[in-house]
Amino acid sequence: MNLVWVVSILIICIPGSTEGASRPAAVNVGAMCTVGTINGRVSKIAIEAAVNDVNSDPTILGGTKLSLTFHDSNFSGFLGIIGALKFMESDTVAIIGPQTAVMAHILSHLANELHVPLLSFTALDPTLSSLQYPYFVQTAPNDLFQMAAIADMVSYFGWTEVAAIFTDDDSGRNGVAALGDKLAEKRHKICYKAALPPDPKATRDDVKNQLVMIRMMESRVIVLHTFAKSGLVVFDVAQELGMMESGYVWIATAWLSTVLDSTSPLSSKTANSIQGALTLRPHTPDSERKRAFISRWNKLSNGSIGLNPYGLYAYDTVWMLAHAINLLLDQGGTISFSNITSLGGPKGGGTVNLGALSIFHGGKQLLDNILQTNTTGLTGPIAFHPDRSPLNPAYDLINIIENGYQRIGYWSNYSGISVVPPETSSNWSSLNQHLPTVVWPGGTTVKPRGWVFPNNGKQLRIGVPNRVSYRDFVSRRNGTDIVEGYCIDIFLAAIKLLPYAVPYEFVLFGDGLKNPSYYEFVNMIASGKFDAAVGDIAIVTNRTKIVDFTQPYIESGLVVVAPVRRLNSRAWAFLKPFSPLMWAVTAAFFLIIGLVMWILEHRINDEFRGPPRKQIVTILWFSFSTMFFAHRENTVSTLGRMVLIIWLFIVLIINSSYTASLTSMLTVQQLESPITG
Template sequence: MKLKSLKENYEQTRIFLVHTIASVGSKLFLQAKKSGMMDKGYAWIITEGLSSLLDPVHSKAINSMQGILGLRSFIPFSSRKLKAVATVVEKAGMAHFGFTTSNTGKNEVDIAMLGTFEDGRKLLNALLNTTFDGGSGEFHLVKGQLQPSTFEIFNVVGKHERMIGYWTQMKGLRRDLNDNGNKAVNSKLKNPVWPGDNTINRSNNKLRIGIPVRNAFIEFINVENETDVNGRSKISGFSYEVFMAVLGVLKFPLPHKYIPFGENGAIAGTYDELLYKIKYQVYDAVVGDIEIVANRSTYVDFTLPYSESGVSMVVLVKDDEKKDFWIFLKPLSLDLWLTTGLVFILTGLVIWVLEHRINTEFKGPPEHQLGTIFWFSFSTLVFAHREKVVNNLSKFVLIIWIFVVLILTQSYTTSLASMLTVKQLWPSFDDVQEIRKHGYFVGYQNNSFVKDLLINQLRFSEDKLRPYNTLEEYNVALSKREVAAIFDEIPYIKLFLNKYCSHFTMIRPTYRIGGFGFAFQQGSPLVPYMSSAILKVTEDKDTMERSCFHFYTLTTSLQLHSFTLACLE
């Protein structure tokens, strides 16, 4: 069997569980040693199929198995078992027994010459049906196999086995089966010697996790200046909460420690420089708002994303129309306004003609009758007319007119509300090419990979790019038209729009990237487990986002010029 070496330039420990027979296992470990996999950075655990048959393994194979950890059944010799076997013989009624021999062979070492126990089947059945309390637990056979209640853990050192401890169902892992009551000492296993003569207690090793120190967008990751009772930095934010939730889903403990990546309350470099710390073995992983990008995947491994992916741009909205004092005239076109006015006058005239001869409310001086013609039609808009009509033809005309008024007022109200609210969300720019063609400045988040995207993919000149650090700087730059647009990752844009929702809008298209994920050393065995846990955690991502972010509500307010949208807490 030939093994390909998996050794890399990092110290992430790989653990192999070997379940095989001795003949195959000896060949396996010989090849593993040749491949450099019996050195520091590897751990091997063998099961009972191999560990109970170490004696037949030749010395050359034993030399290649240094530092492995074995597990096998522990069945100590006990005089009680001998007495129990004697009891079985007695119960089986075999006080007198004999052997049958075969004369088929003449050679003294011929196996066929061996005798056969005449009552062997009888004794076997008695043993299978016997149960008693042994020195290390209950003696019980299932399908001819002894069911052990105790296992011993040993370490191969030199040509000998070094006992590490024991496991029982009642007491768990123990250094010694003879419990003297000192649980603090007795529950600790001996430290094993790992491959490569490494005597470090790996259970005390912790995953080194780099955390970006940020003074902006702290809703995602925030390393506070204060420390907890253990002297560790306090960490919060959406990315941190997701990571802690993932650890809670894992089916095994993951000891870790956080190492802030920052200076004087700010990040100590770009995110690419932070991830290179993994490549150079300074960190084992990085947790934070780390975007999954193709070139970063060449030197680190990412988990599945836990956030929405993509880069888009945010621009200022047009609001010229809502500041127009005469905006209330714009829901209807000029010809519709003229037609409506003419119908108003005509309807009032028709009602006057039909009513003034028989209805005293439509009689009087000429100026009074002229005023009644105009007043009656306009007052019907809000059903405020005081004049009563008595002619049936007048009532028919009035029914038609009220129906027209109802349609007209509803259409006008809807159109005006749309102009006062929806139209303000029209973007000042809706095309990247337009911005690039006119040579406008664009902004991006400082220390972000978005700068490379703007230069290499969107073909912006570097002298047209301006870096910003905070949401407030985004707001000022766009409001004062220092830049035509700001490009950033969608989670940051959502956070920005959540706070400044009445003045800006996000524009498509979206430039696809991987989303936020956790970074680990290449080949790390933790990645698939973390990714699987992320899938479970992100089912409740919306609830987690609301607990980490401060949301604002979009509402309409009345100002001197018009109605406007505003963000309220």
């Protein structure tokens, strides 16, 4: 009986003891960054603050503490690898970092083998695929979304080509490749790619050589995808070369917004060199928690550096990891490791003991917990899509002006460019896409065309006739080689409408003493001496057989040239509409109609009777009064009425013809031509 009680007690007590043992006192977490960079300094402060906040809240890990270890890679890939290996020797469950995509590609292979998740908010290379690197998680939007935003900006402002300057490393090359893909989707392209040595090795000479090449190109839209140290050198050299003047467009990736947020105040030299540039800032919606953390920042950083969005992502990454570890422990998981025996023991007396590297047994479960995160942090909602991209990535569009910067709009992957914050826009509307006025390099508010005539292109030779007559069409300005005229104005207007550059030069044809032969002029185009011609060149059949013409912009059709006959106004001008014969025939008809009506009416109509004198007056009055339809005598006979109706119609035609002829004679000059038939 006693044995039964002992076994029962053991069965009851063992589960409780096991559960208590699964909650370690501390969990090792590593963090890697380059403290000499802006993001490195900001993320170090934010990560330490987050770890302190997690450890001070017993409800997060149930008494377990996060034991944080920092490693400064100091711009060195070798030191980064050494630091990661040291983390793996000390039973680290996760590493926050690395800071660069170069190290992420290398260390992800190590993480795959040892099942240690890597969480990075700055290594945002879009090629860090979850299929190839399952244990690498990007906790901030990767550069694919940033490049999509830049492509939308290029499309919004109507440019077609851009030149890209980038750091020649994994992040720079793959970011520019993503930019090219996004531009191609909108029928744009990258016309030139300028690679700089990896940050911070780029010198002023390296930058100058690339900018000189870009200055010779057609495109004036430049996308700068690099890091802060190299990027500021690029702007400084660009200002020296006159590439921050009117006509240029500079679009910098998010590195420039971190400089604005974390470096205050900027030196006057730096502030002047970046005026008019556009840049992106990761958008984080406003919240009470975010405002509270911003108010704490000066105390946390001792005023040494300003907070930028990547500091908020660093803080949220720690909390994301803490919740995932807590869920792992709640699920009965254990923090346990086993050595990789295949690597053997330490060799060569090195400080890194490869034999001490161990596999984290709960790594897969911890990774799944991280990817299933669904909470709200300082950066807004935190969750992942099945492809591991964050929810609703968005950016602020920033325009740098003389006294700082202005936010001109927003971009999100579901609403595109908008002036409405992404979290408040419930539906897409084209009305939300009208951005406010942008201040461009040189201080102008007029949108740059985005291209110029390249200095390294072959100019088209445009032939121009050197005329001595009809100089309004085309002529040479006296004492100069400048040509002007209506045809030249048409040509220049057409050139301005082209969405690409056409370098050209005007070449005069003729000695200026007489009009040149247009037959020879056209033949010189066909022979290749001229690439094109501008002037008052008529389109005739024999010319169309050897050259192509544009659509005619002056067309007269088939015309007859005749002298103008001016009419002298005089007293008898009212008789001009009819010839004398016409007047005589008309008068005769009036008399005949009067006589016919008297014959038909005087026997039965008293108004046509009386003394002979009265009857003659009646005949004359009746016939001429019908001209104005003012006759008063009634017609009684049927035949008389029929004659009267026909005569009144004839009178109407005579009146209309006379009125029209007289009006045209008094208002329009007459043309006389000898051509008849």
